[in-house]
Amino acid sequence: MTNFVGRMREAIRGDQRVDADALVDRLTAVRRFLDAVDGQVPDAQLVAAHTVVERAGTRLELSREHTVVALAGATGSGKSSLFNALARLDLSPVGVRRPTTGVAHACVWGALDGANRLLDWVGVLPRHRFVRESALDADDETDLHGLVLLDLPDFDSVQRSHRLEVDRLLGLVDLVVWVVDPQKYADRVIHTSYLREFHRHRDVTLVVLNQADRLPPAELPRVLADLRRLLDADGLAGVPLHATVAVDPAGMTALREALERAVAERQAALRRLSGDVDTVVAGLDELVSADAPATGPDEAAGRELTRALAGTAGVPAVADAVRGAYRHRAVGSTGWPLVRAWRKLRPDPLRRLHLPGPAAGADAPQESLVAATSVPDPTVAQRSALGLAIRSVADRSSAGLPAPWPGAVTTAARSRLGDLPDALDRAVANTDLGMDRRPVWWRLVGGLQWLVTLAALAGLLWLAAGYALRALGLPALDYPRVGEVPLPTVLLLGGLLAGLLVAALARPVIGWAAGRARRRAEKRLTAAVATVGEEHVLDPVRAVLARYGRAREALREAARR
Structure with missing residues (x-):
C-alpha cells in the first residue's frame, strides 16, 4: 500500500493546478475498501474497482x-x-x-x-x-x-x-x-x-x-x-x-x-481517473450503507449465547457436582471419625466427571485435560438452543446491513462451531472450582469430633478395664463420679452424644456452604464458557463488522472530491 501511494504521488506531483493528493487519497481509499471486503464480497462485484485501482496506478506512472x-x-x-x-x-x-x-x-x-x-x-x-x-x-x-x-x-x-x-x-x-x-x-x-x-x-x-x-x-x-x-x-x-x-x-x-x-x-488523465473513481464508488455504494453502521453484538445476544453455551458445556451438572462434592468432603472431614472410612468408599461427584479432585487445583497439569472430562453430552434441546443463540447473535449484529454482509456475519458466527465442544470441555476442565482448599472450620469441627471420640473411647476403655478386673476377682476400680454417674460412663455416653450433636449442628452449615460453593463454581464456569463464546463466536462476528466499518469509511473517503 505504501509503495503504491508513493509511486502515484511521485507520478503526479508538480502540477499545482490539480489536487493531486486528493486524487491519490481517493484511489487509496478504494484500495482500502477492497482490502476490507476481501473474502466477504463476491469477486464479481469488485472487478471494476480492482481494474480502476490497477489502471490508475499504471497510468499515473506513465507519461504525464x-x-x-x-x-x-x-x-x-x-x-x-x-x-x-x-x-x-x-x-x-x-x-x-x-x-x-x-x-x-x-x-x-x-x-x-x-x-x-x-x-x-x-x-x-x-x-x-x-x-x-x-x-x-x-x-x-x-x-x-x-x-x-x-x-x-x-x-x-x-x-x-x-x-x-x-x-x-x-x-x-x-x-x-x-x-x-x-x-x-x-x-x-x-x-x-x-x-x-x-x-x-x-x-x-x-x-x-x-x-x-x-x-x-x-x-x-x-x-x-x-x-x-x-x-x-x-x-x-x-x-x-x-x-x-x-x-x-x-x-x-x-x-x-x-x-x-x-x-x-495536462489534466485530462487526472479528470478521467477521477471520473472512474466516481463510477466505481457509485457501483460499490450498494455494498455499504450510510444509514447502517456496524454496531456489533448487543449485550442481550451475548447473555443469551452464554446461557446456551453453559447448557451445552454442562455447567449446571458440574455446579451440582461441586455442591455434592462439597457435602461429601465436608461430611468426611467433620463427621464422626469412626465412620469416615466408610464414607470414603462412596465416589466423589467431581471425580466421577474427571474434574480436579481434592488434591488437584489450579496448579495441576492441564495438558491431559483436553476433551478428558466426563460431563454429560448436551441434549438435542441444548444443541438447538445453542444454534438459535448463535443465529440470534448473527441476526442482531447484522440487522440493517446491506447484502452480502448479513450472510458474511452468519458465516463468521458459525465458522468455529466445530471447535466449540473441545473448547468448552477445556474451559470446564481448566476452571478453578474452588475445591482445592479445606476450610478452617472443617479442621476445627473435625478436631472437636476427634476430641469427643477420644473421650468416648477413653470412657469405654476405662469401663472395660473395670469389668476385666471384676471378672478376674480382683478388687473393683473406684470410679470417680459426676453426681451419681461414674465418670467413665459420662465420658463414653457424653462422647457419643456430643459427636452426634456436633454432626447434627454441622449439617445445615454444610448445606449452606455447599450451596455457596455451587454458586461460586457456576459463576466461574459461566465466565469461562463466556470467554469461549467471545473467542469462537463473537470475535469472528466483530472481525466481519470491523471490516464492514472500514469498508464503509473507506468508501466515504473515496466519494469525497
Whole structure:
C-alpha cells in the first residue's frame, strides 16, 4: 500500500493546478475498501474497482506529458477523415467499404519516444503509430505537442472483435471525442450503450457533429439543438458540442482549439481517473450503507449465547457436582471419625466427571485435560438452543446491513462451531472450582469430633478395664463420679452424644456452604464458557463488522472530491 501511494504521488506531483493528493487519497481509499471486503464480497462485484485501482496506478506512472485522446464513432461518421484532418496527413484508411478501421491508429504530436510506453500500455501496434512532426510546419503544431490521438474502430461494427477493442480502449484513454453525423446522431446504440455510460466523465468528453456541411445552413442550428437535448438526457449537460467539417480546415478550428486546451492543461488523465473513481464508488455504494453502521453484538445476544453455551458445556451438572462434592468432603472431614472410612468408599461427584479432585487445583497439569472430562453430552434441546443463540447473535449484529454482509456475519458466527465442544470441555476442565482448599472450620469441627471420640473411647476403655478386673476377682476400680454417674460412663455416653450433636449442628452449615460453593463454581464456569463464546463466536462476528466499518469509511473517503 505504501509503495503504491508513493509511486502515484511521485507520478503526479508538480502540477499545482490539480489536487493531486486528493486524487491519490481517493484511489487509496478504494484500495482500502477492497482490502476490507476481501473474502466477504463476491469477486464479481469488485472487478471494476480492482481494474480502476490497477489502471490508475499504471497510468499515473506513465507519461504525464501526453494526453491520450480517442476519436470514437459509428460506421460512416467520418472519424477517420477527422483523424486525418487533425493530423493533416492521410494516416488512417478512409473508404466506402464498412467497416474501414479495424484497429486503432495513433498519431503523436512531438517526440514518439516519450509516448511509446504509453502506447504499449494502450495497446496500439508499433506499425500503426505515427509522428506528427515536420520541418515544413514550423511552429504550427507546437500547441498540440503532447497529444496522442487515436482513431478507434467503429463501435457498431459487424465484427465483434472491433466492438470489444473499442470497449477496451475507451477504458484506457484520457479524453473521448464522440463523432456523430447528421444521419445517425440520434442513434439509440450510441446514446444508451455509450454516451449515458460516460455521464460521470463529462470533464473528459467532447461531442462533434461531423459532416456538418451536408446540412443546409438553416438546419444546422436545429440539429445541434436537438443533439444538445439528447446529450442533456444522457446526463452530459455542459459537455462541449462542436460542428466539424473534415474537408474544410475552417470547420476544424473549434475542435482543434479544444484539443489544444486539453493538451495545455495536462489534466485530462487526472479528470478521467477521477471520473472512474466516481463510477466505481457509485457501483460499490450498494455494498455499504450510510444509514447502517456496524454496531456489533448487543449485550442481550451475548447473555443469551452464554446461557446456551453453559447448557451445552454442562455447567449446571458440574455446579451440582461441586455442591455434592462439597457435602461429601465436608461430611468426611467433620463427621464422626469412626465412620469416615466408610464414607470414603462412596465416589466423589467431581471425580466421577474427571474434574480436579481434592488434591488437584489450579496448579495441576492441564495438558491431559483436553476433551478428558466426563460431563454429560448436551441434549438435542441444548444443541438447538445453542444454534438459535448463535443465529440470534448473527441476526442482531447484522440487522440493517446491506447484502452480502448479513450472510458474511452468519458465516463468521458459525465458522468455529466445530471447535466449540473441545473448547468448552477445556474451559470446564481448566476452571478453578474452588475445591482445592479445606476450610478452617472443617479442621476445627473435625478436631472437636476427634476430641469427643477420644473421650468416648477413653470412657469405654476405662469401663472395660473395670469389668476385666471384676471378672478376674480382683478388687473393683473406684470410679470417680459426676453426681451419681461414674465418670467413665459420662465420658463414653457424653462422647457419643456430643459427636452426634456436633454432626447434627454441622449439617445445615454444610448445606449452606455447599450451596455457596455451587454458586461460586457456576459463576466461574459461566465466565469461562463466556470467554469461549467471545473467542469462537463473537470475535469472528466483530472481525466481519470491523471490516464492514472500514469498508464503509473507506468508501466515504473515496466519494469525497
